[in-house]
Amino acid sequence: MMSDVVARTVMERCDILARYSEDTDCLTRRFATVPMRQVNDVVAAWMLAAGMTVHRDHIGNIIGRYEAQEADARTMLFGSHLDTVCAAGKYDGILGVLVPLACVERLHEQGRRLPFAIEILGFADEEGVRYHTAYLGSQAVAGTFDSAALQFTDDDGISMAEAIRLFGGQPDPVLLQTARWQRDGLLGYCEVHIEQGPVLEAQDLPVGVVSSISGQHRYMLHFSGQAGHAGTVPMNMRHDALCAASEYILSVESLARKTAGLVATVGKLQVLPGASNVIPGHVSASLDVRHQDDMVLARACADLREQALKVGLERGIAVDWQLVQQDKTIFCAPHLSSFVARAIEAEGLPVYTLASGAGHDAVVLSDLTDVAMLFVRCKGGISHHADESVRTEDVAVSIRVVERFLDHLCSMGG
Ligand SMILES: [Zn+2]
Known part of the structure; x- marks a missing residue:
């Protein structure tokens, strides 16, 4: 042909x-x-x-x-x-x-x-x-x-x-x-x-x-805890920012899995100070959330924000949530x-x-x-x-x- x-x-x-x-x-x-x-x-x-x-x-x-x-x-x-x-x-x-x-x-x-x-x-x-x-x-x-x-x-x-x-x-x-x-x-x-x-x-x-x-929303999350010596700070006295971020990331996956059509991704992490013998004091994480229904997307993002604050509260970690980009569904x-x-x-x-x-x-x-x-x-x-x-x-x-x-x-x- x-x-x-x-x-x-x-x-x-x-x-x-x-x-x-x-x-x-x-x-x-x-x-x-x-x-x-x-x-x-x-x-x-x-x-x-x-x-x-x-x-x-x-x-x-x-x-x-x-x-x-x-x-x-x-x-x-x-x-x-x-x-x-x-x-x-x-x-x-x-x-x-x-x-x-x-x-x-x-x-x-x-x-x-x-x-x-x-x-x-x-x-x-x-x-x-x-x-x-x-x-x-x-x-x-x-x-x-x-x-x-x-x-x-x-x-x-x-x-x-x-x-x-x-x-x-x-x-x-x-x-x-x-x-x-x-x-x-x-x-x-x-x-x-x-x-x-x-x-x-x-x-x-x-x-x-x-x-x-x-539509898609992009956020940056900052988890601020307390850095410390990996050998001397007991487990029950830690404010490990990476442990908080990890718990949060799995909850993002879980919400996206149970919400039809929702996709949510944490694709970038920065861990500070970033040494093998130091408890992570600060983590920055990107969050990308998408859905073809703007209402569902907005609700999911509100839930994800609440969840981040909840994880922070339970672990004594300050959480800062910043909107980077917001596009409506066309x-x-x-x-x-x-x-x-x-x-x-x-x-x-x-x-x-x-x-x-x-x-x-x-x-x-x-x-x-x-x-x-x-x-x-x-x-x-x-x-x-x-x-x-x-x-x-x-x-x-x-x-x-x-x-x-x-x-x-x-x-x-x-
Ligand atoms: Zn292209």
């Missing part, structure tokens, strides 16, 4: 883009770095060859536009991010640019224009590795970029403003907002992304429709999702709908326009790792689904 050939090209392009890395032995491509510029140049060349006009905005997004039949038509946005985490896989984000690009290439080959324009956005930053602020690229497009971030510095002391300048943009709050789209001109935003979880593989399905992107637009679902059905596949537990650019774009997402199965649910893997056949399905999605949009008159 034609789409198999096209899918092989997409896979080869993923391999090509994976060569542009800050590290020689693994794939790392952070915001506004030299490899990011190289990837932008390569993608821009592919976009131009597909009959698109291409420009780069000030934050560093690469944007290709395929014009409509009529000049004043509305625009359907596609896209995802071209930056990666450290030691990343080849498909996270990248597929969301290359799959719709493959569809535009086929339109161009057929000399076909649609009743609406298509724009493909390759976002400059979603992972937030360099400045610990995710979604810089999509925020510029959605008009929610906070220019206070321009003062942030990376590990080498380079400010974001300087990084943008070196990358060829102007770090001017007004110019950065020129990337902003106006709601009226848009039909919506559709993002193709690897699932990053094991559900589609367990269902034996190549693709799935995303219903919502789960819902994909039913009409766009139904076009995705019908496209999957037309492929002779069952329509499987799932919530995304991971955040995506679609979260930010949902402030601007209606959004839809198509998930592609990935091997073992593994992502953010060199073992990240997708099948060529599944990519072929995703290409055909996006083509049919475009046909449905056409039949709705754009």
